[in-house]
Amino acid sequence: QVQLVEAGGGLVQAGGSSRLSCVASGRTFSSYAMAWFRQAPGKEREFVARISSSGGTTYYVDSVKGRFTISRDNAKNMVSLQMNSLKPEDTAVYYCAAGSPMNTGFLRTAPSGYNYWGQGTQVTVSS
Secondary structure (H helix, E strand, O other): OOOEEEEEOEEEEOOOOEEEEEEEOOOOHHHOEEEEEEEOOOOOOEEEEEEOOOOOOEEEOHHHOOOEEEEEEOOOOEEEEEEOOOOHHHOEEEEEEEEOOOOOHHHHOOHHHEEEEOOOEEEEEEO
16 A cells, blocks of 8 residues: 655746645555656546656656656655756646566556555646
8 A cells, every 4th residue: 555645746837946845654556656646627548757666767748848857756755756857737736656677568647557546736827
């Protein structure tokens, strides 16, 4: 069992930066691949970024490549999302999620590939 708690977010001006963090409970954090998803009002939950259990491999949705960076610190049971050059279309509730590092294909980017979820944190980017 893993419990995830996000922090960060809030109101940011377009072009600004924000950093989200997610702390996990339990001793098995380092055995999970971690990801960030987001969900805007009226839209489906969308994959944002994923990091392997070791932190050696990352993957991003095209719309955030070059602007967002996912990282993790297994000693602190923490995964972070640094968001730069924010745009109004980045406005959403952001969720961290933990899933099997063995997932392949679409399960790496689909919500169904993740077993544990945080409660979400709001990021609002004003124009």
